[in-house]
Amino acid sequence: MRIFIAIVFFIIVCLIDLAFTPYFSLFHIKPYAIILFLYFFTLKFSPLSALIVAGFTGFLYDIFAPDWFGLHIIAFSTFVYVEIALRDRVYWERMISLLFLFAGAFFIRLVVDVPFYAGFLKAFTSVFTSALPGALINLLAGLVVKIIIDAKQKNAI
């Protein structure tokens, strides 16, 4: 059941990011809902499956944005790998752990989006106009999702 729900979420997230971006973007900032998915998937599933899913997702996203083919694979798998590495050291039930989501989202946007801006100045500006606000949106969305998950867990107990 858990895997079925994950697949459904994965499809929804991919559709939001790849097919309906113009309808979900806020101030022309791409949603990258997949970051949230990968973050929570890594927390809930085995590390190996999370890493494989990250690699596959990166490949899928590269297919849809093939200008720098391989960037999504590197960015997503690194994000998940670092999360797995920290999983044993950080107490993930705390809200503060969401800061990792913010840092990860910022890192992914930095790797994936910034190289597309022509010229250093535009690329540098995009860090503040696209990468940081985008990461902040991901953080807020993550906060909402975490609250929902926590509430569900409490109810289950």
Place this chain on the structure above:
Amino acid sequence: MKKSLNIVYGVILLTGVVFLLSERSGSMIGEGIAYRTILPFRVMLNNFHELIRAKEENDALSRMVVALSLKLQELREIQVENQRLKKILGFVQEHHRFIQPVQVVNILTEADNTIIICKKKPYTIVKPDLPVVGYNGLIGKVKEVVDDYIRIQSIAHSMTRVSVIDSRSRVFGILKWEGALYLHGVPLTGDVKVGDTLVTSGMGAVYPKGINVGIIKKVVRNRNEYQTTILVEPFENLSFQEEVFVLVKP
């Protein structure tokens, strides 16, 4: 962390790097895979976006059609009212004319005057002094008809005179060809501006009222002269036409 995990991460990372390097070096492995695997989905996605755009455009056009339809109804009402008032005032009614297309076979330029030779269909009746128009405006008038050939004296001919009015200010003048089209008979105080459209005035009984003729390109008011020098650019390209239309009286 498990060793197997590091290996998997290493393999994934290496794959990404290989894709990235292959593309940067020009071999485009990744792009090739991308286009082969995803092309149908991409086409589907593009079609979906096209469909949404088409729907939006369709909605906008539907609104425009309704607005234009209402405008048309309003104009029809005005036309009926106009005709009724003209009837009351005893205006001479201008009958509608048939549009007779003729094929241009030659365009002659003799001493800066343009003559257009056309071939008409055998059964059509075309007489001299009928006005000739193009898609955008006045071309000239029929000068003579010999067998199936028509000789059209264009407005770019020194013998042609066209009575025109400024469609904005209703100032009247006579259009003459003097190497270029000039509007004569407009006093220095005449209200004419660059960009004004000139249409036939209907005077002279050759050209019906309201045919587009040209646009005012230059206005020069010289105090030593009694009239304004006005340069006009015709709507029609008089040096090249494929077909023109004779306005035949019913």
